[in-house]
Amino acid sequence: METFQIGQTKMTWLKGGVTFLDGGAMFGVVPKPLWSKKYPVNENNQIELRTDPILIQKDGLHILIESGIGAGKFSEKQLRNYGIQEESSVEESLEQLGLTTNDIDYVLMTHMHFDHACGLTKWENGQLTSVFPKAKIITSTTEWEEMRNPNIRSKNTYWQENWEPIQEQVETFQSSLLIEEGITMYHTGGHSDGHSIIVIQDGGETIVHMADLMPTHAHKNPLWVLAYDDYPMTSIEKKQTWLDFAGNKNAWFTFYHDAFYRSIKWNEQGEIIGKLDRVRTS
Numbered sequence: 001m002e003t004f005q006i007g008q009t010k011m012t013w014l015k016g017g018v019t020f021l022d023g024g025a026m027f028g029v030v031p032k033p034l035w036s037k038k039y040p041v042n043e044n045n046q047i048e049l050r051t052d053p054i055l056i057q058k059d060g061l062h063i064l065i066e067s068g069i070g071a072g073k074f075s076e077k078q079l080r081n082y083g084i085q086e087e088s089s090v091e092e093s094l095e096q097l098g099l100t101t102n103d104i105d106y107v108l109m110t111h112m113h114f115d116h117a118c119g120l121t122k123w124e125n126g127q128l129t130s131v132f133p134k135a136k137i138i139t140s141t142t143e144w145e146e147m148r149n150p151n152i153r154s155k156n157t158y159w160q161e162n163w164e165p166i167q168e169q170v171e172t173f174q175s176s177l178l179i180e181e182g183i184t185m186y187h188t189g190g191h192s193d194g195h196s197i198i199v200i201q202d203g204g205e206t207i208v209h210m211a212d213l214m215p216t217h218a219h220k221n222p223l224w225v226l227a228y229d230d231y232p233m234t235s236i237e238k239k240q241t242w243l244d245f246a247g248n249k250n251a252w253f254t255f256y257h258d259a260f261y262r263s264i265k266w267n268e269q270g271e272i273i274g275k276l277d278r279v280r281t282s
Contacts, residue, residue, distance in 0.1 A: 001093060002262045004254070004276050007203025009182065011254065012055045013262055013278070014093035016068025019115060020046040020083030025227040026215070038218035046083055048259040049215065050278070051115050053090060055097070056200070061180055062099065063106040065198060065209060066256050067119030067131065073161070088119050090131070104132040108185060109139040110211035111195045112147040116256070117162040128165045138179065140187040141172040143194025153230070154192070188213060188242075190235030191226065197242060206251035207263070213239050215257040217264050 004011045023045050027035040032045075041047050056063040068088035078084070091101055109116060120137065121128045139147075148167075150158040163170075176186045182201045189195055191212040198209040212228075213235055214220060222239040225232045246253065247268065254263045258278070265274035 001096070002276055002279060004252075004263050006200070006205040006207060006252070007182075008058055009200060009202040010057045011200075011207075012057070012097065013052045014055055014064075014068070015086075015089045016050065016052040016066070016119060016256075017070070017084065017088045018086045018259070019049050019051060019069065020044075020085065021049055023047045027219075028225050028227045028229070028232065030224050035218060035224070039216060049115075049257040050255075050259050051088070051119075052256060053119065054209075054254060054256065055094075056183065058180060058183070058202070061105045062103050063108060063179065063183065064104055064132070064135070065108050066110065066116045067107055069115055070118030070120075070122065072123055073118055073121075082115075090119060101132050102134050104135040106179060107132055107135045107137045108179065108198060109137060109143070110185075110197065110209070110256075111143050111192045112139060112162065113157040113192065113212075114159050114162065115157075117147075118159070120162055121165045128161050130166045130169060132169075135169060136171050137166055137169045138171055138173070138177065138185060140185075140194040140196050141174055142187065142189070143192060143196070144170060144172045146192065146194055188234070188238040190231050190238050191229050193230060197238075206246070206249040207254055208242055208246045208249075208251050209254045209256075210239070210242060211256065213242070214253065214255075216255060217253075217258055217261050220266070220270070 002013050023041045051069040053068050054065040068090050071087040122131050147158045147163050178184050184199050185196045187196050200207040225235040229235045252263050252265045262276040267273045
């Protein structure tokens with residue numbers, strides 16, 4: 001498991017699973033000859049996308065960013081359609097760190113699409129239960145409302161089994177929320193109407209976790225947005241805003257989905273000047 005630290009804030013990537021999704025959908029209107037130079041694609045036009053929660057440890061708190069793809073919740077058809085080649089082993093990752101799911105104080109959900117939220121619940125004795133029973137689960141008010149009342153488009157990704165068992169644990173916010181000193185969530189919209197990002201500041205350094213506004217390092221260009229985005233023009237606007245913010249702060253970026261990098265820092269010319277690679281085991 002890779003770790004990254006600024007100040008007293010330590011981040012560890014847990015094993016949350018992997019999907020292989022259509023590259024064209026992940027890069028929207030960008031032509032394949034362009035995006036495929038920046039991110040590898042297989043013979044089925046699919047790209048590898050991790051779903052690895054990030055454990056933040058600070059001041060005695062244990063905070064997760066996202067929950068992983070989950071385990072034991074997909075049919076054979078879903079496993080095939082979503083290209084799921086590995087399910088979550090978050091509990092095993094935590095055990096290696098001397099922790100259990102009961103030690104998690106917060107789960108920060110940038111949004112509640114299935115590939116982020118399936119790890120919130122699990123089947124146990126024939127019932128769906130909370131994976132992190134003592135945690136406060138944080139998401140934007142807009143996201144939580146759509147999660148429970150999806151529209152004709154979003155019902156394919158907002159699943160009842162991912163919210164019903166944890167609804168008493170959920171706390172929501174409107175525009176921004178300070179989780180702990182130096183850790184703030186901001187509602188952006190774009191990828192979904194309720195999508196949020198996370199900004200972490202400590203020791204004079206800044207991390208911007210753009211979530212699915214910038215799911216991989218190859219999505220840095222503000223115009224390279226997903227066909228999955230509900231509001232692509234909002235995605236472009238918010239990417240510009242937060243890329244400018246990050247540039248002014250000389251910030252790091254962290255990723256939930258990237259199969260190659262855990263964190264990256266670019267200079268003004270767009271050159272990589274710092275990075276943490278994902279250790280590839282397959």
